[in-house]
Amino acid sequence: MGHFQLNEKSIARLHELADLQHPHLKGDNHTRTLIDKVYNGEKLTNQEAFDCGKYYQRMLHQLKEIGEDNKHYEEYLHAILEFKWSIKN
Numbered sequence: 001m002g003h004f005q006l007n008e009k010s011i012a013r014l015h016e017l018a019d020l021q022h023p024h025l026k027g028d029n030h031t032r033t034l035i036d037k038v039y040n041g042e043k044l045t046n047q048e049a050f051d052c053g054k055y056y057q058r059m060l061h062q063l064k065e066i067g068e069d070n071k072h073y074e075e076y077l078h079a080i081l082e083f084k085w086s087i088k089n
Contacts, residue, residue, distance in 0.1 A: 006039045010079035017059045031055050038086045049089035056084050
């Protein structure tokens with residue numbers, strides 16, 4: 001299986017989704033922290049990997065709210081999938 005690596009454009013889209021999940025902690029939340037750890041290739045604890053799985057599921061549900069007619073829909077989808085496949089535990 002190939003290695004997936006998040007790029008800066010994907011990180012920006014993932015951060016947008018993270019901030020929508022936690023509007024009261026916009027810019028500084030656990031989801032963003034884990035996205036950044038995955039982006040930097042850091043090994044995650046079992047709990048962090050589990051949390052990433054929860055956030056992945058939440059982001060997929062957010063796509064339904066965003067809608068396929070959104071001009072960035074495909075970018076969000078690709079970023080979410082790249083996130084899933086970049087998680088190291």
